[in-house]
Amino acid sequence: MFNALVMDKDEDSGLASASVKQLSVGDLPHGEVTIAVEYSTVNYKDGLCMSQKGGGLVRSYPHVPGVDYSGTVEASSDDRYKPGDKVVLTGWRVGEAHWGGYSQKANALADWLVPLPEGLDTRQAMAVGTAGFTAMLAVMALEDQGMQPGHGPVLVTGAAGGVGSVATAILANLGYEVAAVTGRPEAGEYLKSLGATTIVPREDLNETVKRPLESESWAGCIDAVGGEMLARVLGQMKYGASVAAVGLAGGAGLPASVIPFLLRGVNLLGIDSVMQPYDNRVRAWQRVATDLPMDKLEAMVHPATLSDLPQLGADILKGQVKGRVVVDVNA
Numbered sequence: 001m002f003n004a005l006v007m008d009k010d011e012d013s014g015l016a017s018a019s020v021k022q023l024s025v026g027d028l029p030h031g032e033v034t035i036a037v038e039y040s041t042v043n044y045k046d047g048l049c050m051s052q053k054g055g056g057l058v059r060s061y062p063h064v065p066g067v068d069y070s071g072t073v074e075a076s077s078d079d080r081y082k083p084g085d086k087v088v089l090t091g092w093r094v095g096e097a098h099w100g101g102y103s104q105k106a107n108a109l110a111d112w113l114v115p116l117p118e119g120l121d122t123r124q125a126m127a128v129g130t131a132g133f134t135a136m137l138a139v140m141a142l143e144d145q146g147m148q149p150g151h152g153p154v155l156v157t158g159a160a161g162g163v164g165s166v167a168t169a170i171l172a173n174l175g176y177e178v179a180a181v182t183g184r185p186e187a188g189e190y191l192k193s194l195g196a197t198t199i200v201p202r203e204d205l206n207e208t209v210k211r212p213l214e215s216e217s218w219a220g221c222i223d224a225v226g227g228e229m230l231a232r233v234l235g236q237m238k239y240g241a242s243v244a245a246v247g248l249a250g251g252a253g254l255p256a257s258v259i260p261f262l263l264r265g266v267n268l269l270g271i272d273s274v275m276q277p278y279d280n281r282v283r284a285w286q287r288v289a290t291d292l293p294m295d296k297l298e299a300m301v302h303p304a305t306l307s308d309l310p311q312l313g314a315d316i317l318k319g320q321v322k323g324r325v326v327v328d329v330n331a
Helices: 045-051 122-144 163-173 185-194 227-234 259-263 279-289 294-300 305-319
Strands: 001-007 014-023 033-041 068-078 088-089 105-108 111-116 154-155 178-182 198-202 218-225 242-245 267-270 300-305 324-328
Touching: 001 305, 014 305, 033 088, 033 122, 045 305, 068 105, 068 122, 088 122, 111 279, 122 163, 122 218, 122 242, 122 267, 122 279, 122 294, 122 324, 154 163, 163 178, 163 218, 163 279, 163 294, 163 324, 178 185, 185 198, 185 294, 218 227, 227 242, 259 324, 294 300, 300 305, 305 324
Parallel strands: 154 178, 154 218, 178 198, 218 242, 242 267, 300 324
Antiparallel strands: 001 014, 033 068, 033 105, 033 324, 068 088, 088 111
């Protein structure tokens, strides 16, 4: 028997609730690889999945959330993995359509897993998690479009969140000047400790303006906000610069003009981490191991246990979680 955070749905009210329960290996859905989970984390999607209505993501109950996890292979019917291998899982709708990592054991398809890169342990891998993995994908996409240090400041919106924190640390480590946007004044020192050179108050970018183009300010941008802020930022990009869109904390709409694309050659790059091909996953994780300073990563970490998760899920939906939560599922 082992512990897991299980979501159950009340048939009368139609609402779900979470509690730590004991399960057996026979309770787990089918998978090619059985993993002894060591760590998981808390993402915005996890908050949605732990909400009373499952955020529209959970299709059936009982359900074990947790879109990320890391651990050690216990058994495998696939030749790519053997007992004792350290692995990481992010994406593939695990924790949504499939049981996830808020459990001391999990079953997964071999295609979903990535070998833990050299230089990272399982705890560090979950301090990175989907948020950090997404941040690295965004940096790689911007570099592929020609972004280089020395061309001007790179804007990071939602900088105190999980994606933004890791993006700030990676960019600063690579030699970029980072302008970090946050709506929390108290997060300024934290962001500077990660390497941000400038703190931009959220209200400076939150307001829609009628002018489709403003002064060319940013050599690149990693945007976790979307909505009006993304529309505003597009008009402030330098000629030929790119924005990597990674989130929608400020809304899914985009009240923008096509003028920045037509007159400044601005690029808007969509970043998906869920269905990312295997080779690019491996490349991104290897870059994380080399380009993310581990001391900066540790400064972002807040430890948690399975019993802490329902409250943390509610907190992250309110924008009240800073940095990265690392869940020790065995604590």
